[in-house]
Structure formats: structure tokens, C-alpha cells
Amino acid sequence: MGDISNYFEGVTTVFRNKDLLQIDHVPDNERLIIGRESQLNALATGLQPAVEGQKPNNVLIYGKTGTGKSLCSKFMARQLVSAASENDVSVGVAYVDCFQDSTESQVIRSLGSTINDQEVTDETFPASGVSTSECYKRAWRVMDDLYDVVVVVLDELDKMDDPNSALMNLSRAAEAEKIQSCKLGIIGISNKPRFKDRLNERARSSLCQRDFVFPPYDANQIEKILEARDGAFKDDVLEPGVIPRAAALAAREHGDARKAIDILRTAGEMAQEEQADTVREGHVDAAQVQTERDHLIEVLAEQPPHSRYVLKSVALLDQQMDDRAVKSSDVNQLYRQICTEQYSSDPLSWRRVRDLLHELEFLEIIERKRKGAGRGEGGYMETHLLDAPEIVIDACDAIESDGR
DNA sequence: AATCCACTGGAAACCTAGGGCC
DNA sequence: GGCCCTAGGTTTCCAGTGGATT
Known part of the structure; x- marks a missing residue:
């Protein structure tokens, strides 16, 4: 065996057993299941x-x-x-x-x-x-x-x-x-x-x-859940504020333990990437943004390309319309434009675009409400993004450039 | 309270690609 | 080889809907 292993030498790692932070990890001891x-x-x-x-x-x-x-x-x-x-x-x-x-x-x-x-x-x-x-x-x-x-x-x-x-x-x-x-x-x-x-x-x-x-976890329980898995890290790698910070961020959104674990793992990965010896609270904050983007990319990558074009149209409109509502027919208009100008592909039928919007709603990426606009104006669907438009546009573009 | 319209979403049907069974 | 199956993506057609205006 020659010295092929140079790549791995000298890279400090903050993890001891990262498997403990995989979302599908099932503990073998019930004491590790909290609350x-x-x-x-x-x-x-x-x-x-x-x-x-x-x-x-x-x-x-x-x-x-x-x-x-x-x-x-x-x-x-x-x-x-x-x-x-x-x-x-x-x-x-x-x-x-x-x-x-x-x-x-x-x-x-x-x-x-x-x-x-x-x-x-x-x-x-x-x-x-x-x-x-x-x-x-x-x-x-x-x-x-x-x-x-x-x-x-x-x-x-x-x-x-x-x-x-x-x-x-x-x-x-x-x-x-x-x-x-x-x-x-x-x-x-x-x-x-x-x-x-x-x-x-x-x-x-x-x-x-x-x-x-199964009721949502409170911040306290999430903290315990994260502590129960701190064996994923080497001793003394986690700075004291890290776990409470990750727990607080996750508890803010309906006590989602999966999210908390995701954030903690990502924070560790970020610390490791910059070769830090410890995971700091700053890593946790950065990890939260990162996981949000990652999650979006993960979901969108499995959608058909045109679904992303439609979503991007929604995001662009959302961005430029300040707080005026986004109508589906406007989305369709911009979508047709984007299709031909940016992606040079034939736009799908209006009916199909409505279906894609429906699917995006189902995936909890957008939210919609039905409205009536009055005599002679017909009814329409008001669309709202659930994440910041910048993150959505960024995620769409990331998949496009990544795709080939 | 009747009206009116563009938009909504269900249903059916089409197409292509993939594949098993006899 | 012929006949059967499913899936995913799409189009075509159309009855239904909401609510400001009349």
C-alpha cells in the first residue's frame, strides 16, 4: 500500500459517529427516545x-x-x-x-x-x-x-x-x-x-x-434529543451554546426534531469544512439557512423541469409585486415567456400549468387561496410563496446548472 | 338578489416507454 | 410475437365558482 491516503490525512474531523445524526437512524435503546x-x-x-x-x-x-x-x-x-x-x-x-x-x-x-x-x-x-x-x-x-x-x-x-x-x-x-x-x-x-x-x-x-x-416536541425535549445524540461528535467539540441554539431554532417551527438534527449535522459539516476545531453558534445559524435551501433543492430536483419554471415565475412575480397578490394567469404569462426566452422549450398548456401549481401547493412550497374578482372579472387563485423568493429562485437555478 | 366572467379543477382520453406472460 | 399490464406526462372539453357590481 503506497501513500494513496494523503487526501485524508491532516483533515481534522469533528465527528466521531456521524450515523447518529442521519434522519433515518433508529436508536437501539429506548432511553434514547425522548418524551x-x-x-x-x-x-x-x-x-x-x-x-x-x-x-x-x-x-x-x-x-x-x-x-x-x-x-x-x-x-x-x-x-x-x-x-x-x-x-x-x-x-x-x-x-x-x-x-x-x-x-x-x-x-x-x-x-x-x-x-x-x-x-x-x-x-x-x-x-x-x-x-x-x-x-x-x-x-x-x-x-x-x-x-x-x-x-x-x-x-x-x-x-x-x-x-x-x-x-x-x-x-x-x-x-x-x-x-x-x-x-x-x-x-x-x-x-x-x-x-x-x-x-x-x-x-x-x-x-x-x-x-x-404524537404532539410536537418543546424546546426542552429537542435539547434532550440532541444531547442524546452528541456521541456523533468527538468530546468537547460542541461549544456550550450550540445545542440550545439548534433546539431553539427548530422549536420555533412546530417542534420538528428532524429539522433540529438536520441543523446540528449541517453545522458540524460546516465547521469541518472550514477546519474548525469546534462547532460554534455561528455555524448553527448558517446551517439553518443551508438546510432550508437544501430541503428545497431536494424536493424540487424530483419535480419535472417545467414545474420549476412555473415556480420560478411565481417567485419572480412575488418579488416584483411587493405585497400585491400573484394571480395564476399572470404566472402563466411569465412562465410562457421564460420558457421560450430562457429555456427555449415549448411551454405547456394552461391546464397543465394549473396542475403544476396544484402540486407545488401540495408540496408545501406555495400556498393558494381562491378569490372572486367581481362582476365581469371572474374568479382567480391567489398564490403565495412559503419561503423567501430569493431562496426559491436560487434553488431553481442551482438545479438547472447542476443538472448537466 | 341577480348577474357575469375569467378562472378553476374534474374527467376522459392520448401518447410514450417499459415490461411480463404464454 | 401478440396480448396484456402500469406509469407519467400531457391535452381537450366543460360544468362549476366567487363575489364585486348592477
């Missing part, structure tokens, strides 16, 4: 029967982003698997993010392929080419073949196009004798408390056997 004792207990009670190989209760969980819903569900599912295996009960857990897999067909495919073991069952779950009902049948066979109990975690359930049909099919699997020996339990996770209203009678009664709420 969620009653929720963990409720979850455990719901899942309890599965330890004996019985059917677990279906559970519905509400709570805003970053309140520990996914974390607790994953943690408890893992506990369940090991507790059950001591009784010789084999439990399968399928975690499905309905934001990514938003149609019934995608959900069942994703579910199937996570619990599947092709070597044993000889089943496959191709992304296309097989009907949805065939995928269900394959999933039932996999469950019967491999497991005594299967727990399906449906995260971001409110982001599903039509949750009813999938929920009905899953919850009624046993009654309809689709699966013979295997028991199936569902944990549904939703950001919106009103989600229940979108469900029909059957889906609601089966899913909502038990439901409970």
Missing part, C-alpha cells in the same frame, strides 16, 4: 398479540413532521421482531413510504418486495407488466409461506392518491380468506389529523381500532 413513553406504550399494546402469533391491532398515528412517528414505529417493529422470535414466531415488517409510492399498485409492490425472499418463494414483484390484483395474490402467498405475522407500516399515508382501496384490501385480507395462516397488522401514519375524513366507513373502522397523537 414518547406513552406513545411507545400505546404502540406496544397494539402490537402485543403478535408476540404470541396472534393478529396485532391496526393502529393509526397522527402528528406533524419530526414528532417521532416513524422513529417510534420502526423502533417498536424491531422490538417486536426480536420478542416474537423468542417464541418461535416469525414476524415480517414492511415499511412503505406512501409519499414515494403513492398509488395502490406501487404500495403493494413495494410491500411485497420488502417482505419477499425470492430464493424461497420464487415470487417477483416487477414494477410493471403485472396487474395490481396479481401482485396482491403474490403478496398473500409470500406472507403465508414466510411469516406467522406481518406488520405493514404505511408512512405518510395521507399522501396516497386513494388510500381507501389499499387499506380495505389489506385489512380485509384475512376475512376474505386471501391469506390462510399469516396474520396481518397495519400501522398507518399520517401528518394530517383530518385524514380520517378521507376514509370510507370500512377503511376507517378497520384502521382506527386504536389511534393516537
Whole structure:
């Protein structure tokens, strides 16, 4: 081995175990989960029967982003698997993010392929080419073949196009004798408390056997959460004010622990980049701006290019109109102009632009209100950006230049 | 309270690309 | 090879809507 490693020498690192600050990191000790004792207990009670190989209760969980819903569900599912295996009960857990897999067909495919073991069952779950009902049948066979109990975690359930049909099919699997020996339990996770209203009678009664709420964390709890993960850093790297500062910033926005952890990790990365020995409060403030931009870029990068052109038009109008409302038809006008002049591509139809605006609203990047302008003037939609226009424009441009 | 209009958003249909099964 | 499936992006058509003005 020659001296190929020079690149890594002499770079001081502030991290000891950065994994602790990844958002999907699930602690292996419940003492590291702060302030969620009653929720963990409720979850455990719901899942309890599965330890004996019985059917677990279906559970519905509400709570805003970053309140520990996914974390607790994953943690408890893992506990369940090991507790059950001591009784010789084999439990399968399928975690499905309905934001990514938003149609019934995608959900069942994703579910199937996570619990599947092709070597044993000889089943496959191709992304296309097989009907949805065939995928269900394959999933039932996999469950019967491999497991005594299967727990399906449906995260971001409110982001599903039509949750009813999938929920009905899953919850009624046993009654309809689709699966013979295997028991199936569902944990549904939703950001919106009103989600229940979108469900029909059957889906609601089966899913909502038990439901409970994850309240937002307060600044104190967020501080403890961050402290619980300070092993991510080397000793004495964090200056005293850092954690309280990060906690305060995150608590200001509806107690989002995920955001707090993001900010802390980014602050560390920034300190490291400038080869500082310690992470200071200044890094935290800079990290907050950075994470906001990063988040925007992450979301926008997955959108079709024209969605970004539309958003950019909104941002430009928002910027130049001071506090006058932005009308969708104005957005369309500017969008058409930007398309031909800046990106030299054919603008999409007016109808499609309205759809893109609708999607941007759904992604919580813009906010809209319907207005009527009066006799002979028609009605229109008032659009507002949720972030500063400069950040939005910057993020759009960053993706464009990054894209190739 | 009736009117009026541009805008809104649902529905249907089209197209392309990707793929499985017999 | 023919027939079946799904997905994503788009267009076309159109009934419905809000609220200031009459």
C-alpha cells in the first residue's frame, strides 16, 4: 500500500459517529427516545398479540413532521421482531413510504418486495407488466409461506392518491380468506389529523381500532434529543451554546426534531469544512439557512423541469409585486415567456400549468387561496410563496446548472 | 338578489416507454 | 410475437365558482 491516503490525512474531523445524526437512524435503546413513553406504550399494546402469533391491532398515528412517528414505529417493529422470535414466531415488517409510492399498485409492490425472499418463494414483484390484483395474490402467498405475522407500516399515508382501496384490501385480507395462516397488522401514519375524513366507513373502522397523537416536541425535549445524540461528535467539540441554539431554532417551527438534527449535522459539516476545531453558534445559524435551501433543492430536483419554471415565475412575480397578490394567469404569462426566452422549450398548456401549481401547493412550497374578482372579472387563485423568493429562485437555478 | 366572467379543477382520453406472460 | 399490464406526462372539453357590481 503506497501513500494513496494523503487526501485524508491532516483533515481534522469533528465527528466521531456521524450515523447518529442521519434522519433515518433508529436508536437501539429506548432511553434514547425522548418524551414518547406513552406513545411507545400505546404502540406496544397494539402490537402485543403478535408476540404470541396472534393478529396485532391496526393502529393509526397522527402528528406533524419530526414528532417521532416513524422513529417510534420502526423502533417498536424491531422490538417486536426480536420478542416474537423468542417464541418461535416469525414476524415480517414492511415499511412503505406512501409519499414515494403513492398509488395502490406501487404500495403493494413495494410491500411485497420488502417482505419477499425470492430464493424461497420464487415470487417477483416487477414494477410493471403485472396487474395490481396479481401482485396482491403474490403478496398473500409470500406472507403465508414466510411469516406467522406481518406488520405493514404505511408512512405518510395521507399522501396516497386513494388510500381507501389499499387499506380495505389489506385489512380485509384475512376475512376474505386471501391469506390462510399469516396474520396481518397495519400501522398507518399520517401528518394530517383530518385524514380520517378521507376514509370510507370500512377503511376507517378497520384502521382506527386504536389511534393516537404524537404532539410536537418543546424546546426542552429537542435539547434532550440532541444531547442524546452528541456521541456523533468527538468530546468537547460542541461549544456550550450550540445545542440550545439548534433546539431553539427548530422549536420555533412546530417542534420538528428532524429539522433540529438536520441543523446540528449541517453545522458540524460546516465547521469541518472550514477546519474548525469546534462547532460554534455561528455555524448553527448558517446551517439553518443551508438546510432550508437544501430541503428545497431536494424536493424540487424530483419535480419535472417545467414545474420549476412555473415556480420560478411565481417567485419572480412575488418579488416584483411587493405585497400585491400573484394571480395564476399572470404566472402563466411569465412562465410562457421564460420558457421560450430562457429555456427555449415549448411551454405547456394552461391546464397543465394549473396542475403544476396544484402540486407545488401540495408540496408545501406555495400556498393558494381562491378569490372572486367581481362582476365581469371572474374568479382567480391567489398564490403565495412559503419561503423567501430569493431562496426559491436560487434553488431553481442551482438545479438547472447542476443538472448537466 | 341577480348577474357575469375569467378562472378553476374534474374527467376522459392520448401518447410514450417499459415490461411480463404464454 | 401478440396480448396484456402500469406509469407519467400531457391535452381537450366543460360544468362549476366567487363575489364585486348592477
